[in-house]
Amino acid sequence: MRLRHIEIFHAIYTTGSITNAAKLLHVSQPSASKVLSHAELQLGFNLFDRIKGRLIPTDEAKMLFEEVDKIYQQMCSIKNTVQNIKKSEFGCIKLGVTPALGFDAIPNVIANYHHDYPNVTFDVHTIHNDEMMQSLLEHKCDLAVLFSPREMQGITQTPLAESELVIVYPKEMFPDSPATLTLSKISDCKFIDISDSGPLGDMLWTRVMEEDISFQSLIKVQTYFIAVRLVASGLGVCVVDRYTAEGNLSNDIAIASFEPALTFSISAVHLENRSKSKVIEEFIPYLTHGVSIS
Template identity: 30%
Template sequence: MARPKLKERQIEVFRTVMATGSLTAAAQQLGVSQPSLSMTIRRFEDELSTTLFERIGGRLVPTDEAKLIFVEVDRVYGQFDRLSDAIHAIARGDNSVFRFGTTPSIGMRLLPKALSKLRGDAPSRVFYCDFLPQKDIRDYLLFGQGSCVTSIAPAEDPNLDCTVFAKGGLYCVMPKGHRLAGEKIISPSDLEGEVLISFNPNTTHGRYIDATYARANVERETHVYVHFVEAALSFVAENIGVAILDPYSVLDCERSGLVARPLKDSVDVPAYLYWSKFRPRSKATDELAAALVDMARQNGIETA
């Protein structure tokens, strides 16, 4: 004959009585009357065909069987509590794996600051940060390799959604002892005769730089071509010349003995956050966006 299935309420009442050592205290904790609690315990004993509590000297004393049952009940409840904590942590994103991509301009300086903030808010979360060329952004998101991508490159793709979280003008980066280092703002014409470390016109940086030079009615003359902002900063640090970079790449450049001055009449360089239209935007992506806005604002960059 099948044993009757124990009810969750019976186990909860039993556990509370064992924990409090008193029917009165257990009834108060559970928000029920003491007679109702006593009846639940009696039915529990009847179903188990064993005595769980005895009155000795006016005190409620658990039997040996009750003590053994309580060990098992407490073990299972402990597992359930851990399960509950894990579920809530996943819902908050605390224990999730967050994989995202970035192109170097935002990834070098601004993104590490945002990631440091996210790590402080969710220390148990695992992060994967992939550095990507611009041409890989679309496939990275559409094939689900990561949740989002940050970039200064416009990606006009109907399969992607994006938001602009910051924007700012171009900067001229030079060694600390450069003749223009004391200026508050520099125009493209001021750089005539300087060795310019810069980018091809068909690159993202090249387009922003050429648009700014066109505003100033100055023709750009590049002496050293680079593909990445890291190379430009390294060459400037070696006193090879000066470079024009986006506002995100030049953050904290003084640590390398460099100074960055705003370029007069510069076009705006937006900072984009991209994600796939065909996948839900994760909570972690929203948190990254908020951290990027916060860090941009703290570093004097205009935010959207």
Template identity: 35%
Template sequence: MNLRQIEIFHAILQSGSISAAARALNVSQPNVTRVLAHAEQQLGFLLFERHAQGLSPTPEALRLMPEIEQLMRQRAGIDTLIGRLKCGEAQHLRIGAAHALGQAVLPQTLIEAHRRLPQLSIELVTSHWDTLCEDLLRQRMDLALAFGQRPPEGIDCEVLGKRALMALFPPGIIPPERIGLDQLGEAPLLMQRQDPLGERLHAAIDAAGLELRSPWLIKTYAVIAEMVAAGAGIGVVDAFTAEHYRDRLGAAVLSPEIEAEVVLVTPSRRSLSLPALRFCELLRAQLGG
């Protein structure tokens, strides 16, 4: 029996007549009669006895009933799950991010995602590039937001926006709008070394023939900002961290500009769920400007 035949057989069992089954399925009565007759012809036995009072299931039909009921319950469960998947409900989304982006960008996106998909649970983990890519490849994460660099095999990157690196100054110092690397002076310089932004910064320093003193190796831009706030020196951070600290610290765009790409990182050969796709759209809308 195919699924349509099973559906009509079940509807007749539930309603007790062909006309009632047709109304329940929103189809014509001749259509139900035709499908039932075809099913009985294929099976080689009758499913219902016809009499003046209507239909009654044959012994063979009664033997089929438990299996048919179980199948219809499973189908109802599938329909329910499809509806929930379509609405993005009852799913868990695992998101990774570079530390600065997790702090400065994703909170607003998470709030908006919850507003649109209230039943969706979201897990956010901040980490470094290599760890984010490994987690995506091992299916421990659905998508990530990071500063762009060359991805490993199996990882796709979509550029969502670009932002310039910024110099942060301790409280009480009002910097110009833009400042050259050669104008940073003799104060200790707090900067990343090993991430994509740090690599671009050091390439620019080398190209300018400068020797800028950096006594600390700090891998988190928020910590660099806190050190600047404590008076440790001048920090170089991403634009999102600078924006986060704008009420406490002065900031200036480095000149010439050193741009950082913000990328959406996803696995190459794995389809994203509908909630993940919707979350990606929120990120594009937030970072596209």
């Protein structure tokens, strides 16, 4: 069966008539009927029985449909990819961002860019480092903005800014509100642990091991901003990126940098073998400026 045969067969099977199939595919009824006849001629058996003006799938058609449906879904996937590519050319930015940048930084960047380029549309997804490659390959995003993305073959990185891990603590714990703290200063505090937190978590625990520090951790969470909210409830201290800390500040908590500082890079990544569209090239300077000042 040719692809056109598959398309017509699938449409008739699912809609129940040549008339409905022709409307679905935006073709004439005689054209749809002709393609069906040609498909049946090539196959050597009928796909539908004509009974009282209705088309009833034959046993052969029922056996064939499951395999045809798989191909049809792949064809739809190809069409969606084509539409995504065309949108990029006509002013659509599919952007993947690490969740921490969604509090203030990226919304401000998009607002500033949209003011100057009001016809460009955005499709924004939150994305984690381990999802980066798949999202780029599937065209779910054209550009991803991540903390310390690892070097990967086929991926190009554009450095945007540097930030740091910070300690978030209840103000009553350190009434003098120190601007910097060491791990040893918080080693006796209840520690809200963020498990499986990617490259930033690895950086923190490398420092913990270097300084031979152990923490009392009774609460473990998966998400940075939840850890900050728990600190605000007086349940301990946590270590998060500065974006998350500043995006969730309250009157009861304060932020301290590490001593010495624990810094990390923020980079925009895209597939090396796919050239950046004009709108993305124009967007990156806004991105660099907005992430740097946040």
